[in-house]
Amino acid sequence: MxxxxxxxxxxxxxMPKYWYNVKAVMKELPPPFIHPGTMKPCTADDLRPIFCDELIEQELNNTDEYIEIxxxxxxxxxxxxxxxxxxxxxxxxxxxxxxxxxxxxxxxxxxxSHKLNSAAAQVYYAKKQGLSSLTTETGAGQWGTALSMACAFYNIPLTVYMVKVSAEQKPYRKAVIETYGGKVVPSPSDTTEIGRKILAENPGTGGSLGCAISEAIETSVKTENCRYVLGSVxxxxxxxxxxxxxxxxxxxxxxxxxxxxxxxxxxxxxxxxxxxxxxxxxxxxxxxxxxxxxxxxxxxxxxxxxxxxxxxxxxxxxxxxxxxxxxxxxxxxxxxxxxxxxxxxxxxxxxxxxxxxxxxxxxxxxxxxxxxxxxxxxxxxxxxxxxxxxxxxxxxxxxxxxxxxxxxxxxxxxxxxxxxxxxxxxxxxxxxxxxxxxxxxxxxxxxxxxxxxxxx
Amino acid sequence: MxxxxxxxxxxxxxMPKYWYNVKAVMKELPPPFIHPGTMKPCTADDLRPIFCDELIEQELNNTDEYIEIxxxxxxxxxxxxxxxxxxxxxxxxxxxxxxxxxxxxxxxxxxxSHKLNSAAAQVYYAKKQGLSSLTTETGAGQWGTALSMACAFYNIPLTVYMVKVSAEQKPYRKAVIETYGGKVVPSPSDTTEIGRKILAENPGTGGSLGCAISEAIETSVKTENCRYVLGSVxxxxxxxxxxxxxxxxxxxxxxxxxxxxxxxxxxxxxxxxxxxxxxxxxxxxxxxxxxxxxxxxxxxxxxxxxxxxxxxxxxxxxxxxxxxxxxxxxxxxxxxxxxxxxxxxxxxxxxxxxxxxxxxxxxxxxxxxxxxxxxxxxxxxxxxxxxxxxxxxxxxxxxxxxxxxxxxxxxxxxxxxxxxxxxxxxxxxxxxxxxxxxxxxxxxxxxxxxxxxxxx
The missing domain is CATH 3.40.50.1100 (Rossmann fold)
Structure with missing residues (x-):
């Protein structure tokens, strides 16, 4: 031995008490997000209808190397x-x-998977903000599972747009999400405008992550006191x-x-x-x-x-x-x-x-x-x-x-x-x-x- | 906190260095196994065609409270x-x-599951004894998975008789066993006498653990340098x-x-x-x-x-x-x-x-x-x-x-x-x-x- x-x-x-923000150390920062309408850098206010407030603050934080968990x-x-x-x-x-x-x-x-590390944090902040529900997308299903686990723990309703081919090929992954109380909608679906549009243009499509994201965002924006959460990127x-x-x-x-x-x-x-x-x-x-x-x-x-x-x-x-x-x-x-x-x-x-x-x-x-x-x-x-x-x-x-x-x-x-x-x-x-x-x-x-x- | x-x-x-043998402490012992032919208590020799030698020794050990791992x-x-x-x-x-x-x-x-604790030990002893292959049965599939993992590690071929209804309902459990190199035979099967008999008497049966055990034992006895291993009882x-x-x-x-x-x-x-x-x-x-x-x-x-x-x-x-x-x-x-x-x-x-x-x-x-x-x-x-x-x-x-x-x-x-x-x-x-x-x-x-x- x-x-x-x-x-x-x-x-x-x-166990670490701080998350590590590498941006605080990078010699050059990644350029800011661009607003697709104004073509100018996104402000916190631009992001507020979609994301939780504290997550936006973290998203835009380029200065603090350590952020308390x-x-x-x-x-x-x-x-x-x-x-x-x-x-x-x-x-x-x-x-x-x-x-x-x-x-x-x-x-x-x-x-x-590792996805739970961010799910736990994101749902905590959503709860703290007093949100009523969340939406997200999932491809292989790991993020959807992780998020449904965190939502069950914090007792927040969740709708998961799951890439259709994945929902069909992985009924058991879908079942885990449902056991944790998450509502699974195979995407593209007829529950959103973008979903209906994609379905009309590509009948029989198995969907994609990018398409499921569009549907989840649309639903979050149209639902009272709801926000969208993302598992990567x-x-x-x-x-x-x-x-x-x-x-x-x-x-x-x-x-x-x-x-x-x-x-x-x-x-x-x-x-x-x-x-x-x-x-x-x-x-x-x-x-x-x-x-x-x-x-x-x-x-x-x-x-x-x-x-x-x-x-x-x-x-x-x-x-x-x-x-x-x-x-x-x-x-x-x-x-x-x-x-x-x-x-x-x-x-x-x-x-x-x-x-x-x-x-x-x-x-x-x-x-x-x-x-x-x-x-x-x-x-x-x-x-x-x-x-x-x-x-x-x-x-x-x-x-x-x-x-x-x-x-x-x-x-x-x-x-x-x-x-x-x-x-x-x-x-x-x-x-x-x-x-x-x-x-x-x-x-x-x-x-x-x-x-x-x-x-x- | x-x-x-x-x-x-x-x-x-x-980590414990000894297994604990509660029989050494019991005031009354469970009665010995009875040989179904002679109706007399089984000897080590009776069990040798079916089980590994060291496992038989452990099976019959009523005196040592601690047995070294x-x-x-x-x-x-x-x-x-x-x-x-x-x-x-x-x-x-x-x-x-x-x-x-x-x-x-x-x-x-x-x-x-916990099944791996015994699988690791049983396959180790099988390897030590120089056996060429092993057979077993599995119901829900946990034992079959555990044993295939141990057999992959020690490089011993394994045949798993898997209760037919379970193999059909749990194709992914079967796939895990196969990923570890185990050969899965849905039971009852036509590969054994007892399997053929049960099939003839109960056409369309989904099988049972007791039936899969019978098939696994028959195969182990009929195969050169092969033994049967059991996951419980x-x-x-x-x-x-x-x-x-x-x-x-x-x-x-x-x-x-x-x-x-x-x-x-x-x-x-x-x-x-x-x-x-x-x-x-x-x-x-x-x-x-x-x-x-x-x-x-x-x-x-x-x-x-x-x-x-x-x-x-x-x-x-x-x-x-x-x-x-x-x-x-x-x-x-x-x-x-x-x-x-x-x-x-x-x-x-x-x-x-x-x-x-x-x-x-x-x-x-x-x-x-x-x-x-x-x-x-x-x-x-x-x-x-x-x-x-x-x-x-x-x-x-x-x-x-x-x-x-x-x-x-x-x-x-x-x-x-x-x-x-x-x-x-x-x-x-x-x-x-x-x-x-x-x-x-x-x-x-x-x-x-x-x-x-x-x-x-």
């Missing part, structure tokens, strides 16, 4: 946090690598997810672990942004030289093949414009794509950090991702979510490189969740029927054609 | 143990009870599960928690037997006066309405006879029964302890069980397995009694697992279509009629 245990659990009293939210966190930082001894053995591999495991709560979501990075850093410091490489999957960017936040702050200040790698699916390659441009967050083109790496809000990944990470754009913070070369990105194909996931499940016991297995894939690739070079690198990756509601994808992999898809340049051009013309 | 944290995680170095098994345990002992602060608040409620949560591993399984009780007791001692009531669900009895083992040892020695309650479904009430008699462990009547509380090996619970805990019999140890009044038992109806499960999920975040929610139901009932009486009782229950693969049952509860079923005396008589005539 080495002195590093399999699982490092911080005691509850050492309210005691009530920490109380919620105590139900499932701190999450373990795990030394992947068995994976190291399997790969026969001199590298040390660690993963921060966010899948030990019922939502099955926005700065305040990354802020809440920084609890992952804070805990990871505390555990590393406590046990003398010095990661040389931190790897996370990126869809909207909240898990990655949260995991790396405090380490990134140190890197910007010149205190470390960690290599940060965001991993995305080859079928939805916003960082590696997208454009850094102002774009809408949704298909309906109703949200403020965010400068981000994007494939265009009209881009819809191939239906053979199994896991999440199918968002056309990317967090503004992550986009800026990528553009300014504080991090790199890689795109991986899904068959290789499930190969890694299966090997990991068999040796480490945990069945990963397909999303998380993207990061795992690159961690394994890097550990195998170390085997070749003999380097004893310390690799850390985020295992964001479990795959218990993704078994249809595993079945397709097990049956050998899973295929890969890489969009052609022409495919991407179609998406780019939906980018707004913005002259700033 | 009180001084008891939400979740007590023992550090890995404080091999370092290799502890190594496996470290991947997911120690499991947390949780203070259910939010449930206490919901119930507005003066009682203190704790639960030992075994659902944080991918098998989703037997003494060595309860022994392995005592790691739950050992950890619980260590955590209680460390934090000065003195449970006055320990509650566990009982199907075959392994979780309950494991959870209570070391506390029961102390009770037998007069060192505590804890009330132990086993909770079973009203639709399969082996303790509360069964007979204490010698019976077969399987429908095919091929196993040794065990003296146990049983409904008769021909008893099949109503198809509307949603959760596990559908075994006709009960662990010999638990049966003896129950018969000798060291514990009590209660039967609960499933609609009340799912009501408790849903309330718990909403306030404590964890979506329980239906099985586990039986224990939860009684813990809640007892806490509500304390509210009436004002008693500040310390109640501890076993939350054996998560319900992520039981969403069809939750859907039926959510939709209001779940019904209860209590067998009539006439129904039970049909089962009792299948009891063997044994004159001892």
């Amino acid at each position: 080495t002195s590093i245990p399999y699982k490092i659990y911080l005691p509850e009293e050492e 309210p005691e009530e939210v920490r109380e919620y966190y105590r139900m499932y946090r701190p999450s373990p930082l795990v030394r992947a001894y068995n994976l190291e053995k399997l790969l026969d690598t001199p590298a040390e591999i660690y993963f921060k495991f966010e899948g030990t709560n019922t939502s099955g 926005l700065d305040h979501v990354l802020l809440h997810q920084s609890v992952i990075g804070e805990e990871t850093k505390l555990a590393c410091d406590k046990y003398g672990i010095e990661p040389e490489m931190i790897i996370g999957c990126v869809g909207g960017g909240s898990n990655f942004g949260g995991l790396v936040a405090p380490f990134m702050g140190d890197k910007i200040r010149g205190k470390n030289n960690i290599e940060f790698i965001g991993v995305e699916p080859a079928s939805c390659p916003s960082l590696t093949r997208g454009k850094y441009a102002f774009d809408f967050g949704d298909t309906g083109k109703t949200t403020p414009l965010i400068k981000m790496y994007t494939l265009g809000s009209g881009f819809i990944p191939s239906p053979n794509h199994a896991g999440g990470l199918r968002y056309h754009g990317m967090s503004g913070i992550v986009s800026k950090l990528y553009n300014d070369r504080y991090m790199t990105a890689r795109a991986v194909e899904q068959s290789k991702v499930f190969e890694a996931a299966t090997a990991f499940a068999r040796c480490e016991g945990i069945l990963p979510a397909p999303e998380s297995a993207h990061a795992l894939r690159v961690a394994m690739d890097e550990a195998l490189k170390c085997k070749e070079t003999g380097q004893k690198k310390t690799i850390l990756f985020g295992l964001t969740g479990t795959g218990y509601f993704d078994m249809a994808a595993y079945m397709s992999y097990n049956a050998g029927t899973m295929t890969d898809y890489i969009p052609t340049d022409a495919d991407l051009e179609k998406g780019f054609a939906t980018l707004p013309k913005v002259d700033l | 009180t001084s008891i944290p939400y979740k007590i995680y023992l550090p890995e170095e404080e 091999p370092e290799e098994v502890r190594e496996y345990y470290r991947m997911y143990r120690p499991s947390p002992l949780v203070r259910a602060y939010n449930l206490e608040k919901l119930l507005d009870t003066p009682a203190e409620i704790y639960f030992k949560f075994e659902g944080t591993n991918t098998s989703g 037997l003494d060595h399984v309860l022994l392995h599960q005592s790691v739950i009780g050992e950890e619980t007791k260590l955590a209680c001692d460390k934090y000065g928690i003195e449970p006055e009531m320990i509650i566990g669900c009982v199907g075959g009895g392994s979780n309950f037997g494991g959870l209570v083992a070391p506390f029961m040892g102390d009770k037998i020695r007069g060192k505590n006066n804890i009330e132990f309650i086993g909770v079973e479904p009203a639709s399969c009430p082996s303790l509360t309405r069964g007979k204490y008699a010698f019976d077969f462990g399987d429908t095919g009547k091929t196993t040794p006879l065990i003296k146990m509380y049983t409904l008769g090996s021909g008893f099949i619970p109503s198809p509307n029964h949603a959760g596990g805990l559908r075994y006709h019999g009960m662990s010999g140890i638990v049966s003896k302890l129950y018969n000798d009044r060291y514990m009590t038992a209660r039967a609960v109806e499933q609609s009340k069980v799912f009501e408790a499960a849903t309330a718990f999920a909403r306030c404590e975040g964890i979506l329980p397995a239906p099985e586990s929610a039986h224990a939860l139901r009684v813990a809640m009932d007892e806490a509500l009694k304390c509210k009436e009486t004002g008693q500040k009782k310390t109640i501890l229950f076993g939350l054996t697992g998560t319900g992520y693969f039981d969403m069809a049952a939750y859907m039926s509860y959510n939709a209001g279509t779940m019904t209860d079923y209590i067998p009539t005396d006439a129904d039970l008589e049909k089962g009792f009629a299948t009891l063997p005539k044994v004159d001892l």
